[in-house]
Amino acid sequence: MMKKILSLVLCLAMAIGVAGCAQPGNSDPEPVTTPDGGNTPATTDEPSATENPEESPYVEDATFRYLYASEISTMNYLETGTTADFKPAANFVDTLIEYDEYGVVKPCLATSWEVSDDGLVWTLHLREGVKWYTYELDEYAETTADDFVFGLEWILNPANESSNVDIVCSVIKNAREYFDGTITDFSEVGVKALDAYTLQYTLKDTCPYFLSMLTYVAFMPANRAFAAECAEYYGTSNDTILYNGAYYCTSWEPQSELVMERNDNYWDRENVSIKTVSGKYNVEAEALAPEMYLRGEIDEAQIPVEILDSWMKDESKNQIVRPNRPTYDAMWWFFDFDPHFDEPYDSENFKLAVNNRAFRLSIVYGIDRVKAMTCYDPYSPEEYLMNTVTPPNFVAVDGKEYTQTGELETVSGQDWFQSETALKYKEQAVAELTTAGCKFPIVIPYYYRVDQANQDLVAQVIEQQLEGLLGAEYIDIVTIAGPANNYITEVRKAGKYGLMEEGWGPDFADPVTYADPWGLSWSYNNRSMCTQEDYLTGYVYTQEDYDNGVIDDEAYIGQPQQIYDKMIQEATAEKVDLAKRYELFAKAEAWLINEGIVVPFRVFSNGYVASKLTVFDGEYSSFGVSVWRYKGKHVLKEAMSLEQYQEQYAQWKLDREAALAAAEQ
Numbered sequence: 001m002m003k004k005i006l007s008l009v010l011c012l013a014m015a016i017g018v019a020g021c022a023q024p025g026n027s028d029p030e031p032v033t034t035p036d037g038g039n040t041p042a043t044t045d046e047p048s049a050t051e052n053p054e055e056s057p058y059v060e061d062a063t064f065r066y067l068y069a070s071e072i073s074t075m076n077y078l079e080t081g082t083t084a085d086f087k088p089a090a091n092f093v094d095t096l097i098e099y100d101e102y103g104v105v106k107p108c109l110a111t112s113w114e115v116s117d118d119g120l121v122w123t124l125h126l127r128e129g130v131k132w133y134t135y136e137l138d139e140y141a142e143t144t145a146d147d148f149v150f151g152l153e154w155i156l157n158p159a160n161e162s163s164n165v166d167i168v169c170s171v172i173k174n175a176r177e178y179f180d181g182t183i184t185d186f187s188e189v190g191v192k193a194l195d196a197y198t199l200q201y202t203l204k205d206t207c208p209y210f211l212s213m214l215t216y217v218a219f220m221p222a223n224r225a226f227a228a229e230c231a232e233y234y235g236t237s238n239d240t241i242l243y244n245g246a247y248y249c250t251s252w253e254p255q256s257e258l259v260m261e262r263n264d265n266y267w268d269r270e271n272v273s274i275k276t277v278s279g280k281y282n283v284e285a286e287a288l289a290p291e292m293y294l295r296g297e298i299d300e301a302q303i304p305v306e307i308l309d310s311w312m313k314d315e316s317k318n319q320i321v322r323p324n325r326p327t328y329d330a331m332w333w334f335f336d337f338d339p340h341f342d343e344p345y346d347s348e349n350f351k352l353a354v355n356n357r358a359f360r361l362s363i364v365y366g367i368d369r370v371k372a373m374t375c376y377d378p379y380s381p382e383e384y385l386m387n388t389v390t391p392p393n394f395v396a397v398d399g400k401e402y403t404q405t406g407e408l409e410t411v412s413g414q415d416w417f418q419s420e421t422a423l424k425y426k427e428q429a430v431a432e433l434t435t436a437g438c439k440f441p442i443v444i445p446y447y448y449r450v451d452q453a454n455q456d457l458v459a460q461v462i463e464q465q466l467e468g469l470l471g472a473e474y475i476d477i478v479t480i481a482g483p484a485n486n487y488i489t490e491v492r493k494a495g496k497y498g499l500m501e502e503g504w505g506p507d508f509a510d511p512v513t514y515a516d517p518w519g520l521s522w523s524y525n526n527r528s529m530c531t532q533e534d535y536l537t538g539y540v541y542t543q544e545d546y547d548n549g550v551i552d553d554e555a556y557i558g559q560p561q562q563i564y565d566k567m568i569q570e571a572t573a574e575k576v577d578l579a580k581r582y583e584l585f586a587k588a589e590a591w592l593i594n595e596g597i598v599v600p601f602r603v604f605s606n607g608y609v610a611s612k613l614t615v616f617d618g619e620y621s622s623f624g625v626s627v628w629r630y631k632g633k634h635v636l637k638e639a640m641s642l643e644q645y646q647e648q649y650a651q652w653k654l655d656r657e658a659a660l661a662a663a664e665q
Helices: 012-017 083-092 145-155 165-169 175-180 224-233 285-294 305-312 347-354 357-364 369-373 408-413 419-435 455-470 487-492 512-518 520-526 543-547 563-573 578-594 642-664
Strands: 063-068 097-099 105-107 110-115 121-126 131-133 139-142 191-195 198-202 247-253 257-262 276-281 300-303 330-335 442-448 475-481 499-504 598-603 608-611
Touching (some): 063 300, 347 357, 357 455, 578 598
Parallel strands (some): 442 475
Antiparallel strands (some): 110 121
16 A cells, blocks of 8 residues: 555644644744745755766756646646646746755745734745746846735636636635625735735634645736736736746747746756756657657656566666656546536436446445556556545644544545445445436446546456446446547536546645535536536435434435535534544545545556656655746756665655654654
8 A cells, every 4th residue: 555655744734834823722822934034045955966067966957858748728827727737837936935855844935924823814024036037037027925915816806717716715814705796805805915025814714734825826926017918818828927936938839849948047046957848749748758768859758557567677678767756646536426428428327327326336346446556557556556535644633644534544444346245236226226217238438538648548447347347237338538638628527427537636735625626616616526516416314414413403304415515514614623623524535435426546656757857856745836846856867767766765755754753843
């Protein structure tokens, strides 16, 4: 299991955020301050490639070349909510804080900060002299507190249709009221520039993870005057955004190339080694990259599982292949509860089936996850599997890891592939659905992404394995390749799928970041995970729900309600007692899994890679955009081998445990 390869990831909100987020009742909390009070760049123990070029393993002023198959949709980081768009934004624009290579917070655009006794008012002091630059590296203006105010103002303007509205409204005072039009004066929203270098956020309630949210795109700065100049074209090209980060974009030609150049005027220039990052778009990147890497045309290539074994057995290749570093992007299978299938698939018949609990559980217990995982990692498939919606080791409180909390502990330790159990649920589902008028076999359109390595193979395995176990007379899984571009919009949000493998990355250090996508209101707006107002129409509150406190009014017994939303609301309302908060979230997550609404699968790792990019020296965080930054990383003269990766990973885990422990003190 993943716990074998990942060190304990303490809740960074605890290690760094909660230490400065005063709890109600604390009369004299220590302010959160940092030693770096001005323009002194952060330093690192990582040797510079220029210190001793003869002995350094790094290429000095290197160009890192790669292929990509997922095209970015916009450069407007205030608008977007997709990983493909986060990657360039992370390198072009700095955030208030950042993380070191172990995931410990350190100053970035904010040099110090403090929080009020009640935990509601956060005051951050900004680094002076940080400039905005154009795509031609002309100085435009200084980065000031108003840039952060304008960023939220842009997001909360309904006309801009930002994907980041909910995350802002979840914590900032009066943000939802302004977005909805109840409040029309933006000065009443909880963000203010007290002066050019002092920024203040006022929260709607105590938030134990607020500091960790500040590396997310929603809290990035943007220059008000420049955005007004660009008007509706803001963020549509590399010349319609400004840059204050380590890199600026010299070229972006959609479905052609994306080129980043190091900004040598950057305030922390000494920690930026790679000079140029050059990406070439190709929808066939997965197939083409290995040979291009061997020819020396690119510096990184994913090694598909189809050729991995041959590379591992080839002495000229096996020393340049290593696993990709695991992330905290969780991957699951899930159903659409209100499908809008393309012809000739029967949306109504599937809708009838999927709202039947026994039908869903026949699928849940029938999936052999180890067999599916071999498509991504045939050598150690169990290493990245997980039984929960939230990945193991994501957050902890009082030394207890979240997925081992309350009802989730049983779920986490359960063997979910049980063929006999699956067949029993199939028998129950057939009886119930036949009475309800359902037609068999139940056709399940299974979409997969062509821009993610080996999802097509997983789809084939799921089709063959489930139909083989449950019978082709019961289900008919139809695997369908999704479009290369706009997959989320054209497939997920359009409701064309019956079952798919998709994932979610954390926005901050709290279980709610994985809980939100399954809630009714979020899903209604995004057509993701569980969807639409008739979500789980087959569910009604029961006497047992009343007895267990899920509802507090007997009048609701027998009425269709959103049980999960009720539990999430209760968990979210607990702002102070983290142990209780985590236990409530664990209860909701266990219910979600036990009801067969989601089928946990794996932590995203993207298989194996041949790469000259270093792994353990760049910024690290399980949330926000830090992990996508090239700042701090280097290009190796020789690719890292599997043995080198394992050795460095083991040492990094030890060093990280010590770094997190020190950060708590």
